[in-house]
Amino acid sequence: MTPETLTDLSAEVIACRRCPRLVTWREEAAADPPARFAGEKYWAHPLPGFGDAKARILVIGLAPAAHGGNRTGRLFTGDRSGDFLFASLHRTGFANRSTSVAIGDGLALTGLYIAAVVRCAPPDNKPLLQERTNCLPYLVRELGLLSDVRVVVALGSFAWDGALRAILDLGYRTAPRPAFGHLAESRIGPFALVGSYHPSQQNTFTGRLTPPMLDAVMHRARELADLDR
DSSP states (O other): OOOOOHHHHHHHHHTOOOOHHHHHHHHHHHHSOOGGGTTOOOOOSOOOOEEOTTOSEEEEESOOOTTTHHHHSSTTOSSHHHHHHHHHHHHTTSBSSSOOOSTTSOOOBSSEEEEESSOSOOGGGOOOHHHHHHHHHHHHHHHHHOTTOOEEEEESHHHHHHHHHHHHHTTOOOSSOOOOOTTOEEEETTEEEEEEOOOOHHHHTTTSSOHHHHHHHHHHHHHHHTTTO
């Protein structure tokens, strides 16, 4: 049997219809966009990960935004969370540009890959536990295929939990279960897991997460991955 590739996995993710509620929501969001996106053709499918296939760092988010990734077809692309994230990735040497607005915009990532626990936009940004369970095998397989990854950055507690579950599903164990926190760290098998508050407007507009705070997470990830040696 031919070994699975990231391209194979991406095609399977894009075709997924496992969660009826999420299928309905992502398609309804595309059919009735806000005025600022009127007339745009929405992606309206699940989103695979993207970035450097030889990455040593994997960044994991919660799920696509209804009018961000669900519209543009790329995670953290075309929304305020992505604006905050990619500005940091540019400052810390992972991205060649500070914005991510659309597929084909010239963005390239070096040493880093981006994925999500849930691949469809959920209502109110709140996936159900069964939806997480349905989607998690994609993250497990993705992490297995990204054989150079040594650092996993979890954006928010939902991503932290999903990352832990994915790592455990690969056969690695940790005890006690590490608690999420900003700049929290845990070593599990070959992986260093690092936590960050999610770059949602709820956090960035209130000052709970500032640019220097996110930069500190990404600099720490670089250090743990030995990218500057």
